[in-house]
Amino acid sequence: MQVHGLSFAIIHSMTKVLPAWHSACKAHNMKPCLIPRNVATQWNSTYDILLFAKEYAKVIDDITGNKSLNLRNYELLDPQWKIVNNLKAALKILKDASTISHVIPMMDAIDDFLSSSLRRQLHNAVKAALKLGQATLNQYYSCTDESNVYCIAMVLHPQFKLNYF
Incomplete structure (x- = not known):
């Protein structure tokens, strides 16, 4: 290049x-x-x-x-600048997709936080809200199991690859 x-x-x-x-x-x-x-x-x-x-x-x-x-x-030259533009547009999709690989680890971190918070001495209303949050998180987490995009993103990510699974 x-x-x-x-x-x-x-x-x-x-x-x-x-x-x-x-x-x-x-x-x-x-x-x-x-x-x-x-x-x-x-x-x-x-x-x-x-x-x-x-x-x-x-x-x-x-x-x-x-x-x-x-x-x-x-x-x-002008034709090469056109290639730069076209390639940039194509790679933009991959650049955006790379952030998908951070969704699952972030969901794990949120789940760990919610689980540890539920074990602490908190007001019942706060615990109820945390339980609702955890239920919602689990619902979204199950959606990732149905999508190949998340698995592909994790495997392609240099930090996670197959180690995550």
Whole structure:
């Protein structure tokens, strides 16, 4: 991916390219920050890079078009920018889906909290409300058993994978 290569080139040329990157960001009234890095264990990092590239497209075009910086091989042509847009849109779905994997662990944490709270000395009205909350939580939790999406999200999540099951 050319944006990934550009990120590497910027980071590793602190005396020439990095100052030029910061200047280009300022010239386009953009916050001078670095391109996110692609992390193999975080499959959503590609989406983050593409999102950043789209936002900083003018800065990227400016810096890769500067012959003196020798970054022409990272230049994105119009058809490649269209690919960035299309891929970004496709990966957005996966980025949103990754948050699904946090639903089940969060439900477990809430269930643990409710169970431990019910064992404490609390007002009867509070205990009744906690029991209703736990019943509602269990109803939603049973819905996750009927959906393959939650299982897939848990297996795809780098932290949980099959260990959760």
